[in-house]
Amino acid sequence: MIDRFLTWLHKSERNNQPKTTSFLDIKGKKVRGDPSPRFEIQPDDPIVDYFLSRPLTTEINQLDLDSPTLKALRKAGIKVSVPLVSQGQLIGMLNLGPRLSELDYSTNDRRLLDLLSSHVAPTLRVAQLVRQQQAEVVERERMEYELRVAALIQQRFLPKQMPNLPRWKIAAHYQPAHMVGGDFYDFQLLSDGRLAIVIGDVADHGIPAALLMVGTRAILRDSSRLLDSPAAILERANNLLISEIPSSMFVTCLFAILEPQGGRLLYANAGQTLPILRRDEQVDMLYATGFPLGIMPDVHYEEKETIIGSHQSVLFYSDGLVEARNPGKVMFGEERIKEIVSSHSDGRDDLIATLLCEMNEYTGLGTEQEDDVTLVTLQHS
Amino acid sequence: MTANINDHTSIIEIQGEITAFAETSLMDAYNKVNTPTLKRLILNFSRLEYMNSSGIGLLITLLIRANRQGQKLYATGLTEHYRHIFELTRLNEAIHIFPDTEAALADAALQN
Numbered sequence: 237m238i239d240r241f242l243t244w245l246h247k248s249e250r251n252n253q254p255k256t257t258s259f260l261d262i263k264g265k266k267v268r269g270d271p272s273p274r275f276e277i278q279p280d281d282p283i284v285d286y287f288l289s290r291p292l293t294t295e296i297n298q299l300d301l302d303s304p305t306l307k308a309l310r311k312a313g314i315k316v317s318v319p320l321v322s323q324g325q326l327i328g329m330l331n332l333g334p335r336l337s338e339l340d341y342s343t344n345d346r347r348l349l350d351l352l353s354s355h356v357a358p359t360l361r362v363a364q365l366v367r368q369q370q371a372e373v374v375e376r377e378r379m380e381y382e383l384r385v386a387a388l389i390q391q392r393f394l395p396k397q398m399p400n401l402p403r404w405k406i407a408a409h410y411q412p413a414h415m416v417g418g419d420f421y422d423f424q425l426l427s428d429g430r431l432a433i434v435i436g437d438v439a440d441h442g443i444p445a446a447l448l449m450v451g452t453r454a455i456l457r458d459s460s461r462l463l464d465s466p467a468a469i470l471e472r473a474n475n476l477l478i479s480e481i482p483s484s485m486f487v488t489c490l491f492a493i494l495e496p497q498g499g500r501l502l503y504a505n506a507g508q509t510l511p512i513l514r515r516d517e518q519v520d521m522l523y524a525t526g527f528p529l530g531i532m533p534d535v536h537y538e539e540k541e542t543i544i545g546s547h548q549s550v551l552f553y554s555d556g557l558v559e560a561r562n563p564g565k566v567m568f569g570e571e572r573i574k575e576i577v578s579s580h581s582d583g584r585d586d587l588i589a590t591l592l593c594e595m596n597e598y599t600g601l602g603t604e605q606e607d608d609v610t611l612v613t614l615q616h617s
Numbered sequence: 618m619t620a621n622i623n624d625h626t627s628i629i630e631i632q633g634e635i636t637a638f639a640e641t642s643l644m645d646a647y648n649k650v651n652t653p654t655l656k657r658l659i660l661n662f663s664r665l666e667y668m669n670s671s672g673i674g675l676l677i678t679l680l681i682r683a684n685r686q687g688q689k690l691y692a693t694g695l696t697e698h699y700r701h702i703f704e705l706t707r708l709n710e711a712i713h714i715f716p717d718t719e720a721a722l723a724d725a726a727l728q729n
Contacts, residue, residue: 418670439674440637484640484678488670488706507706527707531677555670558698565666567698607669 273312277305287319293346318349322361386446399423401496405615409588412608418445419554419608432460435552436489452487466491466504467539474529481530488528499544504537512551512577519578549615556607560599625656626725632664635672657725663694691721
């Protein structure tokens with residue numbers, strides 16, 4: 237009986253419904269209809285306040301309340317209800333039909349039931365919490381499993397090695413905030429020798445983000461085989477994604493095509509953070525704006541171009557770097573990134589390592605990373 | 618927190634962090650002010666502490682819902698960082714940005 241009681245109470249709690257579920261499980265005469273009807277009591281039902289103020293065995297027919305539960309109890313043939321109250325909460329009711337002898341419940345019966353309820357209620361509450369905890373463990377394990385699957389999907393589609401182009405040093409770093417992040421990057425060597433570079437962010441996490449990232453990557457790869465211009469590629473990808481993406485999801489993405497010979501870089505931007513070009517100790521933001529992919533159909537993207545000359549480099553990065561916060565909740569910020577890039581000498585440490593080191597020092601040890609961080613650098617020697 | 622200025626204009630005060638976890642509160646706030654006569658909704662970000670890409674996604678969802686009902690969205694109190702993000706994502710073309718609520722209300726009054 238207790239087991240059934242727990243099951244119902246547990247279900248009610250798991251569904252996060254602020255309702256009290258009661259049941260009837262009589263050893264005596266069966267009531268009409270379902271032998272164990274269940275009653276869902278709304279939190280604003282006056283019977284809740286009544287039982288909280290008077291947690292004693294109660295003759296249903298003697299109650300005078302405008303209560304939907306009371307009506308349901310009467311309809312089910314309940315004669316006596318025993319409220320189960322623990323820590324100021326009505327956690328259930330033990331409902332009994334008429335006695336087999338057809339006599340009324342005696343004072344001794346009611347005393348016995350009150351005594352029973354005073355022992356059962358706290359025990360039941362503890363058992364209910366244990367069940368709830370067990371369910372939470374199972375749910376956590378299920379979510380961790382899903383995240384592991386999503387991480388496998390995502391890692392499978394991130395580049396396994398950097399493109400090898402003469403006179404170019406290309407590096408990337410991907411650091412998800414959770415097991416599976418929304419950031420991604422990609423390189424694709426095109427048939428004419430140019431290199432397509434993508435850095436993007438799917439506005440979600442977990443399996444949906446991983447699947448959308450895989451889909452976006454496939455669409456962009458396919459589009460870059462058909463089209464020459466980054467803006468046209470983003471426009472095609474946007475129109476293809478529109479019908480596939482739920483309204484709350486979108487993808488920010490910067491798409492660039494590098495001509496390794498002369499260092500010409502064409503780029504278009506769908507709402508991604510702006511890349512930084514370093515020329516000697518000067519830095520320029522590669523400015524281009526555009527709607528994220530998957531929000532609106534038939535969007536046009538502006539296309540820009542620049543030259544990455546010898547001894548110059550470009551940094552692509554995700555918002556996780558800009559928005560990394562220190563313990564005082566102040567963001568790392570674009571200006572700080574520009575300063576680091578401008579003062580960084582190519583011959584010295586790796587720019588990615590320097591940025592990560594500065595970011596970690598800024599956010600402090602042991603601080604939980606809030607968003608994914610992705611960095612891609614192109615250095616022209 | 619929400620406030621109905623008049624039949625046509627309401628304000629939602631954004632406070633704290635806008636991430637995926639804010640979905641219920643933001644949509645609840647919108648449902649509270651979304652009346653058949655509502656024409657302009659002002660989102661006041663002056664007490665926003667942090668917003669990530671999922672948060673931007675929520676704003677886009679809100680924007681789509683509001684646009685479907687012919688309502689205009691205004692944003693006020695954005696820091697320079699978030700104004701920059703609105704610019705990069707071209708959200709500033711769909712959401713009217715004002716420095717503060719007074720300026721947005723003055724514009725809304727002109728539209729009445």
